[in-house]
Amino acid sequence: MSDGTVFVYHCAPDIVWVKDAGQTVLVDGKAGCSWLLSGWQAAVWDLLSLGYLAGDIIRFLALLLDVPPETARGTLVCILDEWEGNGMVFGAERGHG
Numbered sequence: 524m525s526d527g528t529v530f531v532y533h534c535a536p537d538i539v540w541v542k543d544a545g546q547t548v549l550v551d552g553k554a555g556c557s558w559l560l561s562g563w564q565a566a567v568w569d570l571l572s573l574g575y576l577a578g579d580i581i582r583f584l585a586l587l588l589d590v591p592p593e594t595a596r597g598t599l600v601c602i603l604d605e606w607e608g609n610g611m612v613f614g615a616e617r618g619h620g
Contacts, residue, residue, distance in 0.1 A: 532603055532612045534572050554610060563587055567602060571612065 534540075537553040547565040549558045560568050563584065570580050577599060584595035606612045 531576065532571060532614045535611055535613055538611060540568070540572070549611060551610065556610070558609070558611065564602060567599065
């Protein structure tokens, strides 16, 4: 991401989710997997599902976690890498921005 390439992440199409008692429950019925997200991770999922771009999510995380933007960026990259590995999201390169 450091070369100016913009990656856009999307929720995987087979995932359905519901907010319940302070957490978000995600289910992939096709793969037979489920996940529970809470706190800042649930907030990131909400923003991602609403189509927010990474820069906006980073600014939100920096405020929410009271950390510098670069730390928030690293946090976001880690969780997106984890989610992509789990099949919860997929990323697509969108050129340079």
